[in-house]
Amino acid sequence: MEASLAVCILTALLATGSCLQCEHCVGLGQNCTGDLHTCGTGEDFCGVVFTEATQAGEKVHTIIKRCVTSSQCEAGPVSMNFGQGMTTRTGVACCVGDACRTTTVTVPPANTKPNGRSCRGCYVLNADQCNEQTIACTGPETQCIDVAGTVTMGGSQMQTIMKGCASESVCAQIEAGSLTFAGISADLTTAKCTATSSQMGLPLATTTSGAVGAAPGPAGPLLPALAGLLLLTLLS
Structure with missing residues (x-):
């Protein structure tokens, strides 16, 4: 053996x-x-x-x-x-x-310098639509990402929409479909990237009526965790 x-x-x-x-x-x-x-x-x-x-x-x-x-x-x-x-x-x-x-992994340093590109962005949990705004992309973010679907975790289903700026590295492998890992399953009906737009002529932070990405009640703190877990698509 x-x-x-x-x-x-x-x-x-x-x-x-x-x-x-x-x-x-x-x-x-x-x-x-x-x-x-x-x-x-x-x-x-x-x-x-x-x-x-x-x-x-x-x-x-x-x-x-x-x-x-x-x-x-x-x-x-x-x-x-x-x-x-x-x-x-x-x-x-x-x-x-x-x-x-002994392997350790760290996140890249924050880069808050605008790179001259923009995307429509929003995020919401337990809703089928979210109000978008134009946001300025920063650092290596050269793609606009659009992810929507249902995530099941701990027996609870959460409908999620996330749109915004993203770096090329996530867009190279993200795709719609179903996946399950370590007790968490995701059924992504939308998972795509498109090229960013130039900010010239586009108003920044222009918000439609209603709260942008509002997640009512205790669901709000789940959004950052869910954003991280959705990166399972990197390993799909």
């Missing part, structure tokens, strides 16, 4: 990926624990995705660990801005074997 495991580990280190085992988990905070899963063909690294979501000055961290491909390891840092003080920054780290015991 031990000899077979040793051969399997050696094979994984030789980049076949067929016997690599990685911890699978998702959670709030800066760490999570879960069972080891044998990675599939092409999944040759263990990945850690760490997200810091900020809403009205309040920060929420989410972490995801699972098998990933080498291309997913090269995704690079992710930055998204949904307007009204709602932003997310994500870092990805990859490892194999003992290195995973």
Whole structure:
């Protein structure tokens, strides 16, 4: 048994990926624990995705660990801005074997300098529409992202809409469809990116009537966490 495991580990280190085992988990905070899963063909690294979501000055961290491909390891840092003080920054780290015991991942530094581009942005939880505003993109955010669907977590279903500025790294892999991981399932009916617009001639922070991204009652604090969890699409 031990000899077979040793051969399997050696094979994984030789980049076949067929016997690599990685911890699978998702959670709030800066760490999570879960069972080891044998990675599939092409999944040759263990990945850690760490997200810091900020809403009205309040920060929420989410972490995801699972098998990933080498291309997913090269995704690079992710930055998204949904307007009204709602932003997310994500870092990805990859490892194999003992290195995973000490691997740490950090989010990219905040870049608040406008880059001359803009998108229509909004966010809402438990509603089928949200009022948009024009928001200024910053730093590496060169795409407009549009995500909508239903997320099921802890037996509760939440309809979510998120629109705003995003970096190219998240748009390269995001797609609509269904996925399930670590007790959380998402059915994304919309998941797409389009090129940003020049800000010339566009009024910034122009809001239609009604609250932008209003999440009534105690649902509000869930939005930053949900934004982080939706980044499971990076690993779909």
